[in-house]
Amino acid sequence: MPSSAGWLTRRLASLLQAQLHPAAVRLELWDGSSPYAAAEPSIGTLVVDSARTLRAILINPHLQFGECYMHGTLEVRGDLEAVLEAISRLSTAPTWRERLSSTLAPGNSIQRARRNVHHHYDLGNDFYSWWLDEQLVYTCAYFERPDVSLEQAQVAKMDLVCRKLRLQPGDTVVEAGCGWGALALHMAREYGVNVRAFNLSHEQIAYARARAAREGLAGQVEFIEDDYRSVRGEYDVFVSVGMLEHVGLHHYPSLAAVVRRVLRRSHGRGLLHFIGRDIPRPLNAWIRRRIFPGGYPPTLSEVATRVLSPARMSILDVENLRLHYARTLSHWSRRFAQAAAEQVRARYGEQFQRAWELYLAGSEAAFAAGSLQLFQVVFAPAEAAPPYWTRADLYRPRRHEDTENDFVYSVSP
Amino acid sequence: MPSSAGWLTRRLASLLQAQLHPAAVRLELWDGSSPYAAAEPSIGTLVVDSARTLRAILINPHLQFGECYMHGTLEVRGDLEAVLEAISRLSTAPTWRERLSSTLAPGNSIQRARRNVHHHYDLGNDFYSWWLDEQLVYTCAYFERPDVSLEQAQVAKMDLVCRKLRLQPGDTVVEAGCGWGALALHMAREYGVNVRAFNLSHEQIAYARARAAREGLAGQVEFIEDDYRSVRGEYDVFVSVGMLEHVGLHHYPSLAAVVRRVLRRSHGRGLLHFIGRDIPRPLNAWIRRRIFPGGYPPTLSEVATRVLSPARMSILDVENLRLHYARTLSHWSRRFAQAAAEQVRARYGEQFQRAWELYLAGSEAAFAAGSLQLFQVVFAPAEAAPPYWTRADLYRPRRHEDTENDFVYSVSP
Numbered sequence: 001m002p003s004s005a006g007w008l009t010r011r012l013a014s015l016l017q018a019q020l021h022p023a024a025v026r027l028e029l030w031d032g033s034s035p036y037a038a039a040e041p042s043i044g045t046l047v048v049d050s051a052r053t054l055r056a057i058l059i060n061p062h063l064q065f066g067e068c069y070m071h072g073t074l075e076v077r078g079d080l081e082a083v084l085e086a087i088s089r090l091s092t093a094p095t096w097r098e099r100l101s102s103t104l105a106p107g108n109s110i111q112r113a114r115r116n117v118h119h120h121y122d123l124g125n126d127f128y129s130w131w132l133d134e135q136l137v138y139t140c141a142y143f144e145r146p147d148v149s150l151e152q153a154q155v156a157k158m159d160l161v162c163r164k165l166r167l168q169p170g171d172t173v174v175e176a177g178c179g180w181g182a183l184a185l186h187m188a189r190e191y192g193v194n195v196r197a198f199n200l201s202h203e204q205i206a207y208a209r210a211r212a213a214r215e216g217l218a219g220q221v222e223f224i225e226d227d228y229r230s231v232r233g234e235y236d237v238f239v240s241v242g243m244l245e246h247v248g249l250h251h252y253p254s255l256a257a258v259v260r261r262v263l264r265r266s267h268g269r270g271l272l273h274f275i276g277r278d279i280p281r282p283l284n285a286w287i288r289r290r291i292f293p294g295g296y297p298p299t300l301s302e303v304a305t306r307v308l309s310p311a312r313m314s315i316l317d318v319e320n321l322r323l324h325y326a327r328t329l330s331h332w333s334r335r336f337a338q339a340a341a342e343q344v345r346a347r348y349g350e351q352f353q354r355a356w357e358l359y360l361a362g363s364e365a366a367f368a369a370g371s372l373q374l375f376q377v378v379f380a381p382a383e384a385a386p387p388y389w390t391r392a393d394l395y396r397p398r399r400h401e402d403t404e405n406d407f408v409y410s411v412s413p
Numbered sequence: 414m415p416s417s418a419g420w421l422t423r424r425l426a427s428l429l430q431a432q433l434h435p436a437a438v439r440l441e442l443w444d445g446s447s448p449y450a451a452a453e454p455s456i457g458t459l460v461v462d463s464a465r466t467l468r469a470i471l472i473n474p475h476l477q478f479g480e481c482y483m484h485g486t487l488e489v490r491g492d493l494e495a496v497l498e499a500i501s502r503l504s505t506a507p508t509w510r511e512r513l514s515s516t517l518a519p520g521n522s523i524q525r526a527r528r529n530v531h532h533h534y535d536l537g538n539d540f541y542s543w544w545l546d547e548q549l550v551y552t553c554a555y556f557e558r559p560d561v562s563l564e565q566a567q568v569a570k571m572d573l574v575c576r577k578l579r580l581q582p583g584d585t586v587v588e589a590g591c592g593w594g595a596l597a598l599h600m601a602r603e604y605g606v607n608v609r610a611f612n613l614s615h616e617q618i619a620y621a622r623a624r625a626a627r628e629g630l631a632g633q634v635e636f637i638e639d640d641y642r643s644v645r646g647e648y649d650v651f652v653s654v655g656m657l658e659h660v661g662l663h664h665y666p667s668l669a670a671v672v673r674r675v676l677r678r679s680h681g682r683g684l685l686h687f688i689g690r691d692i693p694r695p696l697n698a699w700i701r702r703r704i705f706p707g708g709y710p711p712t713l714s715e716v717a718t719r720v721l722s723p724a725r726m727s728i729l730d731v732e733n734l735r736l737h738y739a740r741t742l743s744h745w746s747r748r749f750a751q752a753a754a755e756q757v758r759a760r761y762g763e764q765f766q767r768a769w770e771l772y773l774a775g776s777e778a779a780f781a782a783g784s785l786q787l788f789q790v791v792f793a794p795a796e797a798a799p800p801y802w803t804r805a806d807l808y809r810p811r812r813h814e815d816t817e818n819d820f821v822y823s824v825s826p
Contacts, residue, residue: 089796144803278727278795300728301714314691314783315713318731323802370727370795382691382783383502389736389822390557395808409802 004031009051016058020046023086028077029054043086044078062098066286066362070355080357081333084365091371098282125180125207127348130340131332136180136207139242139273140325140374146409150331153324158186161241163394164317164378165271166387167191171236174198174262176228176255177243181208181221188220193237195221198228229254231262238263238270244307245275245283245297252298252306260311269380269387270313275325276300276373284362291359300375308379316386317378322367325374326411329364334413336360368411417444422464429471433459436499441490442467456499457491475511479699479775483768493770494746497778504784511695538593538620540761543753544745549593549620552655552686553738553787559822563744566737571599574654576807577730577791578684579800580604584649587611587675589641589668590656594621594634601633606650608634611641642667644675651676651683657720658688658696658710665711665719673724682793682800683726688738689713689786697775704772713788721792729799730791735780738787739824742777747826749773781824 005013009029017027017035026036026045036042048054053073056064068074076083128136133151141153142160161183167173169192178184178197181204187193199205205225212218224230228243238259247255263270275297282288283295298306300318308315336344336357345353366372380386418426422442430440430448439449439458449455461467466486469477481487489496541549546564554566555573574596580586582605591597591610594617600606612618618638625631637643641656651672660668676683688710695701696708711719713731721728749757749770758766779785793799 142803144805146802278725279722299717299722301717304712304714304717309692309712312691314733314735314786315731316733318728319804320727320729320799322727323799370797373727384783386733386736389559390555390808391732391804392557392808395803395805 005029005033005051009054010035012051012054012058016054019090020087023083023090025083025086042078044076044080044083046083047075047077049073049075060285062095063285063289066284066290066355066358069358070290070351072350072354080361081330081364081368084362085369088362088365088369088371098285123348125203127340127344128180130343131335135182137182138179140275140321141328141331142321143324143327143409150328150335150413153328154182155186157324158183159190160394161239161271161273161376162187162191164376165237165239165269167193167237169193172196172234173237173239174231174233174235176231176238176240176258177246178204178208178223179242180204181211181223183239183241184208184221184223185212185215185217187239188217189215193220196224196231196233196235197221198224198226198231200225200227229258231258233262234264235262236264236268238268240271241273243274244272244303245295246292248294248296249298249302249306252302253310256307256310259307259313263311263313263381265381265383267384267387269316269378269384272303272307272375272377272379274298274303274375274377276303276375278370278373284366287359287362290355297372300377303375303377308377312382313379314382314386315377315379317376317391319376321374321376322370322372323409323411325372326364326367327409327413329360329367330412333357333360333364364411418442418446418464422467423448425464425467425471429467432503433500436496436503438496438499455491457489457493457496459496460488460490462486462488473698475508476698476702479697479703479768479771482771483703483764485763485767493774494743494777494781497775498782501775501778501782501784511698536761538616540753540757541593543756544748548595550595551592553688553734554741554744555734556737556740556822563741563748563826566741567595568599570737571596572603573807574652574684574686574789575600575604577789578650578652578682580606580650582606585609585647586650586652587644587646587648589644589651589653589671590659591617591621591636592655593617594624594636596652596654597621597634597636598625598628598630600652601630602628606633609637609644609646609648610634611637611639611644613638613640642671644671646675647677648675649677649681651681653684654686656687657685657716658708659705661707661709662711662715662719665715666723669720669723672720672726676724676726676794678794678797680797680800682729682791682797685716685720685788685790685792687711687716687788687790689716689788691783691786697779700772700775703768710785713790716788716790721790725795726792727795727799728790728792730789730804732789734787734789735783735785736822736824738785739777739780740822740826742773742780743825746770746773746777777824 013027013029014035020027024042026034026042028034028045028047030049053068057068132138133154135154137154141150142157143153144156167187171193173187173193173195175184175195175197178199184195184197188195202225205223208223212221277297277299280299283297288295341353426440426442427448433440437456439447439455441447441458441460443462466481470481545551546567548567550567554563555570556566557569580600584606586600586606586608588597588608588610591612597608597610601608615638618636621636625634690710690712693712696710701708717728754766
């Protein structure tokens, strides 16, 4: 058992507590002592197991908070998401470490992209099926009303994307980064379009192909196990949901070249759906190390100037859905805790389970606090007429739906 | 009468004709000759009156096309807007002259801003009343359906802005650049908010105040003859429609400081409605000389990185309404030709009348061709929750309106 804290350690603890104080988060040392005045209200407590853990978190919080939590040397008492959200709200500007890390980050060559994708997406379809919706949609859902289920919200998101793209029967669509294929199949089934969908993950492509065959859509949807940079041909529609944040700034010029090359100039249109930022800032260092190597959430400006302008596209429509992602992650966290945690621990070990628990809660916190955004951007070739005059058709009730607007939303389902 | 064209002049005419050829626009010299093959179809003809006019247009087309048209040394046969649109589609990249002029453009100090505003807006309320809608709204209208009048479309635009801002009774609103006051009065009358509206134009402010008094809204709307940089206090809502394009890049930091200072961090929200670009490029040189000194239509990125990021705002929603501005300008052009041209010529002279005719047609052409954009950007403080979850409430039919979507729009009314 570690000894009780000495003078230097107490000074360091006070320093960390001073940083956490505006978030009303308490720090507690291994000996049960705390620099936080007992009378003050708090929303949760960080418990560190040693002076070593305390020092690590003080020196490099963005990386070491996650490392220590994962290894169990840091415990969080109270609601994990609430504590992380309060801490997220403290840090609005990028640190010097973050600025340096953006400069030094390696680019995602096709080889590296392949490795990064395997790291995350080839954990096994089982793993994701334990806590995602039934169609395995691993991107922000769209909660048209607060009472819809995650399943319904994922279908609503896919349909919103289709409506924003004004899909017409017979359109040819290229999808960059198609996950387990749910959107490609939705587009083909519900809108009668023909889709070529690209993905580097072998497991996901195999799953998507099997599903297409089972649903009789194999003639309309072709799943291709390849990098988006290999897309050839001309298409009416370009769509990419949840891939841009894996591309990395260095490779935006090649994405721009692909968009410019493959989208028909006369009437093409496209949509990018991605995790973004208000100001340039790298993804959290721990998430990059343990969850998403190579990940970078861009600002709208970075996407506009490095992807869409070089592709000679006009921006037609941008929607920020960050609270929808917070709510999506809240669903995932709950399912992960209730249905997956045991199995994950058994198959992958406790560290892995704690890492994913933290990643889901931390991401929800970041979207809720506004340090991450979720942008959907609709674009079309600069010289083409926009494919619509108003956005009203996106929101027309399809049957006799209630058109009242007294919904009360919250991030938690 | 000028002599017939010599060898050198014919060479220059061929050069200019070669540039115009992809636009199917014919060049005709003062002697009736043309380098354009008679058999080829054309959409219109430029008729130059002398070798001097020809040289001027060749050397500095962006400025001299307008100068020559205004002075009557250049005539356009055929539909003026169609010819200008075809020419607009030719030039997608900024020229070296344009890049240089952006670098050298003077900033709009408060004094210069005042002069620029007087140049344009103090022509007299009469002048604008001859060809604007009855409420004198001098910004892009919103055509919810193709069959609405300009009057209806201007009301629809004001209401769309109010809905995007989710105005609530009792909200305090600051408006930067309020024109003749129509939006401020609409917000107060229809949504029960309190507005402080800023404008540098003495004539416009006087008109707006009189109208507020007449409508019994003087207690709710205060019109202030001052620069937007003088705004003080804290507000729930910041709105600016059609001012940003007069601010100039150099002054975005002071606009950002105003937005940051005056908007409540807990629940504030704002909207910028402005003429913009896909890629950075100065306003046409002739328009800057004759119509809008100091004007600059920014890209979305310039607004995001120089105004909204420094103000610590998140972008929530962007809509590009460029075809709506083309249609608005088409209405204005038609009214100008039918109802105003005679009176304008009588009061201001023929050059002035031709300058405005060209400016309206050229602007319609630029929006129709996609060289100008019209952005509406909704934003909120980065740390505040967005004021809504979905955009559906913007498009809910208010009474029992038709919800079919078989509208056929065109730019011309």
